[in-house]
Amino acid sequence: MQATTPTASRPGVGERIIAVINRDPRAAPHGTRNDAVLAAVLFAGAACLALFTDDGSRPDPAGWALLLAGHAPLLGRRHRPLLTLCLVAVPIAAFHALDYNHSAPVPATMVALYSIATTGTVRRTLVSGALVIGVGLTMNGLTNPEGMIELLRITGWVVAVLFCGIDVRFYRQYVASIVERAERAERTREEEARRRVAEERLRVARDLHDLLAHSITLIGVQTSVAAHVLTADPERLDRTAVAKALDDIAETCRSARGELRTTLEVLRAQDAAAVPDARGPLPGLSALPDLAESARLAGADVDLSVRADDVPPAVGAAVYRITQEALTNAVRHAGPKPSVRVEVHTERGALRLSVTDDGTGPDPSGTPGFGLVGMRERARSVGGTLDAGPREDADGFEVTAVLPTPATPLTTTTTITSERTG
Template identity: 70%
Template structure:
């Protein structure tokens, strides 16, 4: 089966194998010439022509038509001299099979018609009886050609199956690489949001404690310092727990899609309280009954990043308003502040880019920029029907 399935043009050791085949066919031809009474026994010229017709078989894969033509050139005078007609038959059949197995069907048909016609014409020079006999056994020629064409079609069928299997394997590998890339991007966004939010709050709370310690060392407000330190500890604990949930997916040995619980709209009050502890004056309005988990997670992360940016860039004690409203089958989200915004000429970060990516993962849109009356605003529209959208798991 390996020989049948293998492409003859790319088979290993083709020249060596074909040379051995030519030797075996020549030995068989000599035996037929010696022991079969089908014409007279070859003389010196007949033996020379009979052996010479087997030499081209060593190159039958590379030039099948030229090999067949060379065999015909040797066999035609051999038959015309009325030597044993059966002897060169194996070499002729091997050449015909090679033409059929390596060529197109039209070429195979034309070669078969040409060989039968030429053989009949050569035998007519010997006798009409021999010509009639060639016509009678021409079915063997057709059978050899049909066998070669059938093997060719079978090889094409096997090659197409192998090609489809390889393409399917490549597709699976590409899909796996795509999912790995998406997972890495998801984790990078989560880590950015978590660390940026937590570190910003810790920085603000640390500044409060440092200010209290340095403002009036003689009249130290221990209660304020203790509260600031407690807020820092609480922020660290919260960040540590969320960070552990996010990174558990990297240690997961079971199903790759097993992830921690998604943050959702229920966590928005905690975000607002954390921003208040950092000095922001936060007003929050949530008028939505229920949202899909992926949409709730995206909204949570967008609000988290927007509040982080407000605390970081809006100046001291900014007034921040957070609105989430369900309208026309979508969640309309808005986070606005009255601060000064980021300093001009500063190095842009990945916060707004990450928020836009989160909105796109659930099929939504996001805009962010300065407001006409001062301050900065982030608005997003997230569809509540997840048709065709890619939900995102967030640790």
């Protein structure tokens, strides 16, 4: 049995009327067709009033022509309301002046006035209404000088229609402003969502770069060490050195695999609440000795000095990643067995990181990478700054970062010092 697809229910009569009221008449679909139908209906109503009421004489052929000429301009009431009113007023005024049925053309005149009130400014509406009242009072004074009640009735209808049109116009503007604010809010939400996606992609790219670049560099250096030991003197092979180099490679691979798995778990999670502890604790200052030891295994001579405490986790993670990338660059570009000094200490309201080496630095003619860009982005992510470039007073490369952090009392400062090792 084939399932039936539910169809959307059609809006009710009341909903459609409200939609018509809320909509700008100049943007309504099939506006000209609807106005043609409206003009025909009004002309039919005017004909009935002219035939079956005693408010003046019945029209002759000239009167019917004037009555038709007073209804035909309503086809352009949406886009040319003022011109429409003028074209309606001329034959209607002649119709009244010839003392034909005075009630017959009133609905067409009111529709023309309503169109001006709903599409024009308040000033134009009031001026148009005053002119219509003046013409109406003049015609009534010429044809029926003693009809004071008729004068009041004409004036009351004109004022009522004008104020009704002005009210509808203001209501439409209010609804349009609400819709515009809603659309603006939706666009803002979409832009915010796109910005968050872009920031998340950038963060993931930085994480993967820091992780893979560091690990692959260490694996490359350790592999070169193992290859050198194997080929240096095959007859006097140092199996212990080869085994240690291979163990270091395996340990680096395991560490990289663990960090990569953690990152991928976060990426695969549909909701951050689904894996609240997927990433585990952020790496911080306490993990800097492990970075220094990894760089030493790759052949660098690292001197690490950390004098800081009570650092926010985000700042500690930024220091860790910047140091990781700086050590990776030193191992890769500073030449064989570079000397690297890493200093981390607190200042008044800030944490300063300095990583210097005595190598040659990156090759300016080489392909630029993303390491320096990633380090600067890391520093900016916590409101800090980072400078990187050749040292001014000596050979080598220097990376300096200043990251804002609450001031740390000197009495609670913890010092982690790692001396150079060969």
